Structures are given as C-alpha cells and as structure tokens.
Amino acid sequence: MDLTQQDVTNNAPIQQQVNVQSLTGNIEFSQLSRLGQRFKRLKEEVEKDIRYNAFIEDFISYNTELDGKSMPDKLADGGFSQQEIARATYKKHQYSKKLEKNKLYETAQRIDLELFAMINLKFETYVEPLIREGVEKRVIMESVTEKIVMPIFSLINQDGQDDTFLNYTVDHISGMIFFLTGKCHLNWAVYDSLQSSL
Numbered sequence: 001m002d003l004t005q006q007d008v009t010n011n012a013p014i015q016q017q018v019n020v021q022s023l024t025g026n027i028e029f030s031q032l033s034r035l036g037q038r039f040k041r042l043k044e045e046v047e048k049d050i051r052y053n054a055f056i057e058d059f060i061s062y063n064t065e066l067d068g069k070s071m072p073d074k075l076a077d078g079g080f081s082q083q084e085i086a087r088a089t090y091k092k093h094q095y096s097k098k099l100e101k102n103k104l105y106e107t108a109q110r111i112d113l114e115l116f117a118m119i120n121l122k123f124e125t126y127v128e129p130l131i132r133e134g135v136e137k138r139v140i141m142e143s144v145t146e147k148i149v150m151p152i153f154s155l156i157n158q159d160g161q162d163d164t165f166l167n168y169t170v171d172h173i174s175g176m177i178f179f180l181t182g183k184c185h186l187n188w189a190v191y192d193s194l195q196s197s198l
Contacts, residue, residue, distance in 0.1 A: 035114055036159035039166075042107040046165050052106040059109045062116050062183060071182035078188025079137045088178045095175025098166065108166060112176070115152060116185075119177055122148045123186050132190055140188075149173045 032040060044050070055063060069077075071092060075085045102108035126147040130140045153170050160166065180186045 033159050035111065035155065038107050038111050038114070039160040039163050042105060042111065042165060043162070045105050045107050050106075051104040052109070053104070055103065056106060056109050056113075058113050062113065062180065062185065067184045069184060071178055074181050074184075074186075074188050075178075077191075078131070078140075080188070088174075088181075091171050091175040092178035092182060093175070095172045095179050098168070098172060098175075099179075102166060105165075111160075111166065115156075115173070115176060116180060118152055118155075119148055119173075119180060120185060122151075123177070123180075128187075131188060144174075144177065148177065 072085050072089065075088055080088065099112070102112075123144075126143050127140060130143055149170055152173050153168070156163075156168050156173075160168075177186065181188065
C-alpha cells in the first residue's frame with residue numbers, strides 16, 4: 001500500500017471539517033454557550049464603551065421589592081444569627097457595588113438575569129424543600145453552597161473564563177442570593193405557617 005497517496009472523503013458540513021498538515025497538540029472544538037456569548041459581547045461593550053441608559057425590563061422585575069420585609073428580617077425569620085446576618089449583608093453590599101458599577105452595560109444585566117434565574121430555580125428546587133421540612137440551618141446552608149453557589153461559580157469560570165470586567169467570586173454569587181432575598185424573591189422561612197401562628 002502506498003502511504004503517500006491517501007483517499008479521504010469528508011462529506012461533513014464545512015464547519016466540522018479540519019485540514020491539518022502537521023499536528024503538534026490537541027484540537028478542541030467548542031461552541032460558546034449563551035452565557036459564554038454574553039461574556040464575549042460584554043467584553044465588546046466595555047471595550048467600545050457601549051452603555052445602556054436604564055435597566056432592561058426583565059431586570060426591573062428582579063430589582064423590585066415584592067413585599068416590605070427586609071433581608072435581615074427574612075434571615076432572622078430563617079434562624080440566622082446576628083453575625084450571619086452581618087456577613088450576608090456584607091456579601092449583598094459587595095454584589096450591589098458591582099451591580100451599580102456594571103448596570104449601564106446591557107449585557108452585564110443580561111448575565112445577571114441569567115444568574116438570577118438559575119439561583120431562583122436552584123433555590124426553589126433544593127433549598128425551599130429543606131426549609132419546609134424544618135431541616136437545620138447548617139444543612140440548608142450546605143445545600144446553598146453545593147447546589148447553588150459552587151455550580152454557578154463553576155459555570156462562570158467555564159463560560160466567562162476570559163472575563164476581566166465582572167470578575168464574580170463565590171462571595172458575589174452569595175451576595176446575589178442575599179440581594180434576591182432583600183428583593184423578596186427568596187424566603188428563608190415558611191411564611192404561611194409563621195402568619196398562622198401569630
């Protein structure tokens with residue numbers, strides 16, 4: 001068999017074909033996720049200083065208080081100590097400062113919206129059932145870390161690996177949780193039973 005002549009037939013779509021003369025490393029194919037595309041778009045907005053003059057409509061719904069109960073009150077109702085409430089307040093303020101700085105970039109708002117939606121869904125799925133069952137707070141907070149904070153942080157590290165603008169840390173993700181608590185999207189106690197016992 002003559003190894004200098006090769007008959008190669010590749011009928012795959014052009015974006016899936018590769019023509020390599022000399023390969024010295026790995027070839028990796030990846031399509032950006034929606035979140036990854038948003039991080040890329042945000043970088044362009046920041047570099048070109050493309051700003052938006054208001055909050056987008058979907059963001060307003062997350063940034064509007066749904067009831068009059070403050071975040072510290074909600075956490076106290078959930079059994080948090082004063083030290084834990086102070087720590088949560090600090091994390092909320094860390095995130096709020098980032099929000100204030102980033103709010104004029106539409107894509108930063110869209111990234112936060114996506115993260116808020118993930119936080120809400122994961123909180124409803126993993127944390128609220130524990131709260132309803134009366135599980136001790138330590139177990140609830142472990143669930144918050146394992147099911148919400150770390151998976152979202154990993155996703156940000158993966159999809160926003162080149163992000164130098166938002167630079168969200170695990171504290172910022174926790175801050176988002178407490179921000180949503182303050183806006184009354186997340187509850188740390190079962191208020192139906194609290195109201196009926198008053």
